[in-house]
Amino acid sequence: MNAVAFPDPAVFDFVNTNLIPVRIPADDPELGPRYKVKWTPTLLILDAEGGEHYRTLGFYPPEELIPSLLMGIGKARFNEPDRPAACDCFEKILSNYPANSLAPEAVYLNGVSRYIETHDVANLIGIYDRMAAEYPDSPWLTRADPYRLLKK
């Protein structure tokens, strides 16, 4: 991963601004088994207690790594729960990387986060409508399909 994505200036700026970067050899006798690391590169997003919220496996080019890290941060904030912070991550994926493969999931999680905060079903309906309009071939459209039944 170091040879491909991390030297990229945008990735460097993103990681230094948003995360605490830690590098551990995969054969670490304690941490490898604890986090079930079976292949490299494995990237984890952990909270300050060491809890895992997101994982990637394999090499990511720079333009794929930043939206992936945004998804990881967003999921961690969703779980905390800090839903406004989570929405901020999901919306950055949608505004800056709308063609990324993670964008449909960002639509889904953004709408769910907003629904949890507001209990307004318009947010769930909005997931379906946006998914159908912008990502009609995504499996996430199927996952959002019940929300179309909420329309009056």
Place this chain on the structure above:
Amino acid sequence: MAEIKWITSLDDGLKQANSKKRLALVDFFNPN
């Protein structure tokens, strides 16, 4: 070229994550 300042201890990284209210990015790499 800019380089990420990697921390090589998970405990130290998590302490920084706690103090800076950030999440940790842990890169498990192939040492061989």
